[in-house]
Amino acid sequence: MRAGVNLRGLREHNQALLLGEIRRAGGLSRIELAERSGLTQQAVSKIVPALLDAGVLDEEREPSRGVGKPRTRLRIRPGARHALGAQLDRDELRVVRTDLLGAVVAEETRELPHEFTPDDAIAAIGSCVDGLRDDSVLGLGVGALGPLDHTTGVLREATNLPGWHEVPLRELLAAATGLPVLLDKDTNAAAAGYAWHAATPARAVAVVLVGTGIGAGLLIDGRVYRGPRTNAGEFGHTTIAHDGPRCPCGRRGCVEVLHNAAVRRGDPGEAARLLGVGLVDLVQLLDLEQIVLAVRDRPELYRAQIEAQLSASLPLPGWQKIDLVLAEHDDRLVAAGAATEVLAKFYAGTRW
Numbered sequence: 001m002r003a004g005v006n007l008r009g010l011r012e013h014n015q016a017l018l019l020g021e022i023r024r025a026g027g028l029s030r031i032e033l034a035e036r037s038g039l040t041q042q043a044v045s046k047i048v049p050a051l052l053d054a055g056v057l058d059e060e061r062e063p064s065r066g067v068g069k070p071r072t073r074l075r076i077r078p079g080a081r082h083a084l085g086a087q088l089d090r091d092e093l094r095v096v097r098t099d100l101l102g103a104v105v106a107e108e109t110r111e112l113p114h115e116f117t118p119d120d121a122i123a124a125i126g127s128c129v130d131g132l133r134d135d136s137v138l139g140l141g142v143g144a145l146g147p148l149d150h151t152t153g154v155l156r157e158a159t160n161l162p163g164w165h166e167v168p169l170r171e172l173l174a175a176a177t178g179l180p181v182l183l184d185k186d187t188n189a190a191a192a193g194y195a196w197h198a199a200t201p202a203r204a205v206a207v208v209l210v211g212t213g214i215g216a217g218l219l220i221d222g223r224v225y226r227g228p229r230t231n232a233g234e235f236g237h238t239t240i241a242h243d244g245p246r247c248p249c250g251r252r253g254c255v256e257v258l259h260n261a262a263v264r265r266g267d268p269g270e271a272a273r274l275l276g277v278g279l280v281d282l283v284q285l286l287d288l289e290q291i292v293l294a295v296r297d298r299p300e301l302y303r304a305q306i307e308a309q310l311s312a313s314l315p316l317p318g319w320q321k322i323d324l325v326l327a328e329h330d331d332r333l334v335a336a337g338a339a340t341e342v343l344a345k346f347y348a349g350t351r352w
Contacts, residue, residue: 014039015047016349019056019076023101023347027060027075048074056080056100076100081346082136084179085339086125087186088144090161090212093121095128096332097137098339100346102196104332106132117163118172126176138346139180141338142173143189145213150230153183159248182341186334187233191217191224192344193337194292194327202289202323206282208235209334210275210295210302214256216282238278272302276309283314283322290323294330 014037021036022028030048034041051057058077078099086095096107108128113120129140148155153170170183184192191207194217205219214236218225226232236256237249244253245261255278262271279291295302307324314320327333 011047012349014043015051016347018044018047019051020347022057022074023076027073029062029071029073031071033074054080078103079105080136081138082134083138083339083342083346084129084132084140085189085335085337085342086128086140086142087189087334087338088121088125088142089186089334090145093124093128094332094335095125095132096335096339097132098336098343100343102193102336102340102343104336104339107332107335108132115160115162117161118167118169122169122172122176125173129177129179133177133179137179139182139342140173140177141182141184141189141340141342142169143184143186143334143338144169146185146215147231147234148183148185150184150188150226153181155183180342182338182345184338184341185215185217185226185230185233187215187217188224188226188230189217189335189337189341190294190327190333191219191337193333193340195219195222195224196337196340196344204286204288205290205292206235206279206286206288207292207327207333208275208279208294210259210293214259214275218286220286235278235282238281240274240277240281268298268301269305272298272305273309275302276306277313279306280309280313283310283320288322290325292325292327294327294333296330299326299330 017037018033021033030044034044052059056077058075060073062071062073078101081100083098084095093110093112096104098104108131110124110128144155145158147157155164155167155169158164170181174181187209190209194207195201201219201222203221207217209215216233216235218233237254239251239253240255241253241258245257246252247254247257258274259271262274293302303324303326310322
């Protein structure tokens with residue numbers, strides 16, 4: 001054996017490689033799996049039995065197509081493992097349980113008290129986890145309001161919430177639940193979930209969440225872009241009126257504060273128009289190809305108003321055509337996306 005070769009690590013990497021190829025294709029024969037993965041057929045033949053024995057794969061025999069032994073097709077067994085994902089918002093907590101393919105199979109929600117504290121949130125998340133967990137659960141992903149540090153698991157600040165300053169939320173939740181925990185911004189979790197399920201994601205996508213706040217998860221070349229401090233996507237604090245009202249972030253005329261003021265006035269059309277004004281700038285900045293819009297109320301109105309702004313304001317609307325789509329199951333988008341980030345670690349063979 002060559003010095004420096006970690007055989008266990010190599011085996012886990014190759015197992016994860018094969019599982020990822022099978023998931024993306026929906027099912028593969030051993031020959032197809034070798035071709036797609038770049039591993040030899042001998043290597044595939046050694047790895048697959050272990051995955052079958054672990055119950056992660058199912059084997060289906062294909063119909064006979066003539067002379068010779070029919071091929072068998074390998075598929076992921078969805079219920080073999082599960083992941084939990086949570087959305088921690090200012091007014092609600094949602095925790096979902098997904099199977100290995102990322103489909104939601106169960107969920108729990110809790111209302112949070114006004115100006116809830118970290119202790120309130122941890123207790124509520126722990127209660128939901130207790131109702132959803134079993135031995136098949138890989139870990140817990142949490143999509144939370146930011147700013148936060150994805151790498152250290154520290155929530156830096158939560159505007160208008162007492163006690164939410166430099167909170168080591170990942171560490172506290174791991175201690176409370178006994179599970180490996182991954183912490184990400186809600187917008188990034190939503191973007192990760194969208195990329196997980198998209199057959200072929202566009203090269204530059206913004207997943208825009210419109211709720212109590214406004215933010216954008218960015219997908220660049222199929223990967224979530226978080227930035228060097230993992231705080232990218234604070235789109236709601238883009239200034240579109242320099243002398244506008246003061247935003248809770250401390251600046252004036254942000255998209256979020258103007259949008260929310262229009263909502264409070266009972267003018268959703270104006271709220272949607274203002275969001276569209278900001279999105280024009282985002283398209284110009286990043287050369288976006290697609291915008292995925294997750295909005296709770298009046299989604300069709302929002303789509304029409306934003307499309308009108310894009311058409312009217314982009315200098316070359318025919319050439320700069322933007323695919324604007326409404327998110328499916330947007331009430332679960334963040335929580336399910338956080339769960340897919342846990343699944344991605346499993347498929348990548350990454351240790352927690």
